[in-house]
Amino acid sequence: MKPYFWMTDYTPQKEWIDRKGLLLWLAFFLSEVGAGLYIVSLFLEFWVGSLIGWLICALLGGGLHMAYLGKPMRAWRSILRPMTSELSRGIIIMGLFLILGVFQLAPGLKFLSGLPWSMDSLFLKIALSVLAFFVITHGFMTLSFLRAVPFWNSAIMPLLSLASGVWVGAQMANGLSLFSGHVEIVMILEPVARWFLFAYALSTLFYLWNAFHGAQASKVSVKLLLKGELSSTFYTGVVIIGFCIPLIITLYFCQRPIGTATSLIWIRFFCALIGDLALRYCIFKAARYVPIINSNITKGIR
């Protein structure tokens, strides 16, 4: 370690992606796709999907968030500053989402069938939709509030996370529907999936375009993705697996009925998962801090 070369060049953020930081990357991803699956399942009245989404969000997302913390036993303290801290707001929203989710899911369990409210309670549906929306955007919203990282400090971040959360959530709902024999849900979701994929691709492009034309440090980040050390991950994971393959499959289903090739739905589901995970990895990994010394290095983009 050379302490004298600290922040003399565009410095990568490491705390939220390297070593234990990988937990946070996964935690944000799982919370988002869990909430995405929940919101899609809620609209389709697909109880199993809602349950799995809730479990992904609570056990995997929440668990990994806790595992990442240096002092997980004090995690409750993170709800104390909602007025200024986006992280605090996110934790409160996630907590409310999980609590209300229990109320919504409970009537679906056979041994709790005598409860005085039903799964179709309009209040629960509206409240959970709103909360799931915020849970989906929470991760990227937290990043967008960090002004020190120009690549993340973008108003498009929440939009991107919403598009990706719903897209991946819809694909998970598709996979689960096939698995549980509810092919009719796949039929309903397919036309919508096209729009989700389109919105996801468009928001990704818009985000990168905006970052490239923004601050110098975010331009450096975009260059890292397009032709730097992260280009192989970006092109393979995000472009080919995340967008091209799902696009080809989606176009295929525009011409032929869904029932003809269910294996393609599975392929698209896995591609959507891997692609979104890769996109998040790239966004986390490409983040750079502005150097604090105006040296030679900072004059040109390497």
Next chain:
Amino acid sequence: MARWGMVINLNTCIGCYNCMISCKQEHFVPPGIFFTRVLVAETGTYPSVRKLVYPVLCNHCKEAPCIEVCPTGATTKREDGIVIVDPDICIGCRTCLMACPYQQRTFLPNADEEYFPGQGLTPYEEMGKKLYPLEKGTVVKCNFCAEIIDDGLKKGLVPGVDRDATPACVRACPVHARHFGDLDDPESNVSLLIRDKKADPLRSEHGTDPSVFYITSG
């Protein structure tokens, strides 16, 4: 109430790293962690190359982004402008670390790391665990030697003027490149230096209103 600040004269600094070492000694900072650093870089093209030497530390910003993002309130600003982290409240989420545009915070993953791995703690390290215990799993940073300032003030001493009330890095500087004092007092040594020598903070475009200033012009 005073607002403590520092002025570092880059024309005087010789890049000896004494501030870094004295800080480590004062706070018993574990291996690989620095509350203050001396950054080295180059500018210009051959043959007109200039070596830049910048001692950096927490800027104790007036508009500190680390305070804003902290979800627990562990990072706070004292009345005298010193930004501190309460290790008993910090949950180690590292959001403050991400929010600091100067990257002057460090997560402490292991408080028991030895300077001589496998050989046990030195008597000095053992003493540090008693005198200045750092909490594992929390974020640590420079606190402008707040304990020294507080002790000094109780004795009626003036920080920046009296050695016993002045941060360790300022005391240790062999060429008096570092100056400490009250930024709110227009007649303090630091205010006069800022005014007369036109000292500027680092990367003022971040809009954090730092309390550490640098004299770059002769």
